[in-house]
Amino acid sequence: MNAPLYLDVRRKILTSITLGHWPNGTPLPNETKLAREFGVSVGTLRKAVDELVQDKILARQQGRGTFVATHNVERTLHDFFRIRHNDGVSRFPEIETLSLRKIAADEEASQRLQLSIGAKVYRIINLLTVGGLPAALDQIFLPAERFEGLNIDLFRTRTGTIYHLYQNSFGVNVLKAEEQVRACKCGAKESRALGISRATIMLEVERISRTYYDVPVEWRCTRVNTQHHYYSSELG
Amino acid sequence: MNAPLYLDVRRKILTSITLGHWPNGTPLPNETKLAREFGVSVGTLRKAVDELVQDKILARQQGRGTFVATHNVERTLHDFFRIRHNDGVSRFPEIETLSLRKIAADEEASQRLQLSIGAKVYRIINLLTVGGLPAALDQIFLPAERFEGLNIDLFRTRTGTIYHLYQNSFGVNVLKAEEQVRACKCGAKESRALGISRATIMLEVERISRTYYDVPVEWRCTRVNTQHHYYSSELG
DNA sequence: AAGTGGTCTAGACCACCAT
């Protein structure tokens, strides 16, 4: 009995999720059934589910059931959007998709996304406006193999957030991401899109987003004008 | 029975901590004793402690006991230090304290620390070196009332991290912080201390650190040279 | 009213640490 039972149960549930049982919107079997299925007590089953809920892989809804966690506006805003207006208010950005093309990954992109060199990627460019002011220019790279059939209309006509689109149209569930922030100069594209001088100093934010088992599924490079906005981060 | 019992227990434990029972190094009473003391079952007591452990307010050590969480090097590095060398390795910075003075808080400082105007604050200036390269110039403001008797020798001769010093010498336990990051130009001080050109573009990182009940206890303003380092952040 | 997750209990046994 070296490994705790609940970790084993957790692992089994995670496998079922990645295999696509319990798709978006359908609840898991209830706790007593699941516990019986795994041959453990309800308490142990709950401990396994507790951990998955904490990792935001599952979401419980009292009285309704337990579901695979979905990306809604609130979660994206709270967990995956770090740009705030200087007034401190947390607002959802307006996103204008400027271009979408399928290209061959360069060395940098293929390294970040762990693809073989020459693999195809989609490159999407977005203009982000926060509180009525252009705030950032966003460049997104997605592995074509996971996002086959993506097109600019899907991006423009989507309801909900970008990660919601990934999840619902391509079954790609972004769970976490890491970012690297550096100071950078304003390029020609940023100057044009954001309507700022080439002399403006900016932030460059590089993001790698990951799904189950830490597999990278998205690489972003965002350039932020911090004259009227800032990049926010919580510690501890 | 509207409020869950374990939240009540949690609140009571938190009160005991802030009142200074169980100081650094002494364990809490064991789980059965605590449960009896609060008139709840061990399971309920454990659920309350679980939450406090998650918030890093308590720390359990199997076989030894449960303690008030302490700031060690690992925690500071992992939870409260965001500057990394471009090679991606997470290293603890060398900190050289350049000055420490007690001054009257200006409007900005008193607002950040929620002090009355004219209140005294300590201002400490540190040079941070990461991986052998000067990385940042750090300006720290501390409310004098909480840190009475602070002096530069305490800073220089301390063993352990800065937050460890706060905790052990002044009973100030930093639990979390939020940061605002912006692009900025290099000032005269940064240029001199970091040995870089005034034309270098940098990051300005503003931090407000908080203790129990979200009370602010430290305001930092750090300027980072991101030529060889970056600011790292985790999302999700 | 039936079904779901949320709380709480009481107790057994295991793994780890100090002495």
Place this chain on the structure above:
DNA sequence: TGGTGGTCTAGACCACTTA
């Protein structure tokens, strides 16, 4: 060896949602 936290069980009852 005795004390600590960690795991696991079986079951009662509560709160919420849906029909």
